Amino acid sequence: MFVSFFPRPKLFFISVIVWTALAMTLWYSFASTLFGSSEQPVIGVAMFLSARELWFDLYFALAVAIFAGAWMTFSPHPWAPWSIIGSALILFSSYFQVQVSVAINGWRGPFYNLIQAALSKPGSVTTEQLYGGIQTFAGIATVGIVVAVLTSFFVSHYIFRWRTAMNDFYVVNWARLRTIEGASQRVQEDTMRFATTMESLGVNLIRAVMTLIAFLPVLVVLSRNITELPVIGSIPYSLVWAAVIWSMLGTGTLALIGIRLPRIEFFNQRVEAAYRKELVLGEDDPARAQPPKLSDLFHDVRTNYFRLYLNFMYFNVGRYVYLQTDVIFPYILLAPTLVAGKITLGLMQQILSAFAEVRSSFQYLINAWSTIVELISIYQRLRGFEARIHDEPLPSIESVPDPAGS
Template structure:
């Protein structure tokens, strides 16, 4: 799954994590302070080509170039340009999209304060149309840059995923004589390789975005916590918004992981009974001795039984998930009730708090928002692990030795 696309995957992953940690430590400890300006106070698209931002872009490019050069010399790989440089580009665009979110959060404060000022009877007429249009134009300029980057990134990611699928496909096809005896081998090569690459890339980008969002918005939420006087029930505590975001997110993550623990195995078995049913239909296209009605009825009964069991497990999983997510919508408002009643914040600051809290909260809720996708990935990985076992000469995973669906 990985060796076909990445050079020496385990060592590569650990070296990437260590290099990233060292690069971040050097940036926050020294390099980031070499270029100082008031760019963080700039509200508008110009912040993206301010000196600090351009300096970070250069720093990132140099770090990636050094890392990629090391690996291309140490372990040349036919897919190195895509796996190393392509992954780095996706990482950078994820960082850029987080910076767009920060820029929009900074824009929200003055804009909503402008609305509050315009709607206050005592200051009626103090806000001009030009000020409103100017603020909306600022939003449009930031959004335009974001849209261009997102569209180009999606285009690149589509090619990145297909290259990964191609690498896996070529690797498995080259070993097809050894893999063909695995149940549903054709489906695993044709379908599961694409699903694995797609899901892994999506989850990886989501995880990276969550980490980068946390790094970007954590200081913002710390600063905005000074406006919050106390929290309901618990009262006055240090950094109340940060504490609330962490505790609430950990609760949701633990809850969803607990009630969804059986789903990966059920998804795997679902693919298994589907493969048996599909195989019989394919054989029936070439031979009248296959795909007779009794056999198909039995196989489809296996499909139906597994789907109904899957639906039942997803039902109580979705109850917990959607109750939590709906409560999540009003949770920050509940936290701000004591602050509302004493009139400690303006409308603009409230919007900044809600957005920053949501960003930090969702960063911690990675497993909550991605659990269904993770379940799908685990089921696909279980199917491809059978190939890995055969190629390495290891025993097949235990789930592969379960009784096959009956056909008679």
């Protein structure tokens, strides 16, 4: 799954973590101060063209060039340009899209304060001022849209290259893999699903971490305006603590509810593969795919799907209750401050936006749990291939004869 696309995967990913930590340490301790920092926040597209942002872009490119050059020299790999440089480009795109969110959050304060002024005192704000604020947002949004579209196009090619690498690797070993249950499906379908799901989860995880890095300081500053929380009263960094505790509570609860889903999804793929295989064999052999046999196989499909639906019902009850409560949770936190009239409309919008970004980052597992279930199932199926190639015992789940055993 990884050795076909990345050079020496275990060592590679360890080196990624070490190099990233070293580069971030150097950036925050020294490099980021070379161009100083402006006391006045830059609003609009100019934020992306500031000296500090352009210096970070160059710094990132240099760090990637050094890392990629070292690996391509130390352990040449045919897919290194895509696996190393391509991954770095997706990483940078994730960072940039987080910066777009930061820019929009910075725009919200002045714009909504302008609206509050216009509503509270007619004639104090001109139409040109409002249109100017809208134009500023349009500029930021345009940059975000262009980057998102180009990233989506590149990621599509990246995923297919990863699938191609896995496909080539398994095809070379096909003589040893062909006897595994559902071998054709694992090569033809699971490779693409694995690459797509890994990329999606990886990018979202990176984006969640970057969002925390970008918005936690913002939320710390904004917490100074929240002097009191319901029931608890006054505590330092109130919004940060509220986001962390609320997100951990939801993540832990939903992970517990959905703990059986990966195993059931694995068996779902197994019974589907068995049913499909019998139908394919019946195309060439009239003795195969007889109604009694197909009825038994489809019974397994139906039984497993009904079990999956039931478990997802439990999971979705918890998930939707949590997510709907999540919508009003920040307003509950802000109620004492709003009643006391201690913040403006613009400041409230900035708090709600920053709180939502931090909260969603901590809720990564909640938002991605269904995808994680699918990935675990695909990984277990492809892990059987890996075991056969390396003459290792098959994973224990492969030997369970009947999905009812789940």
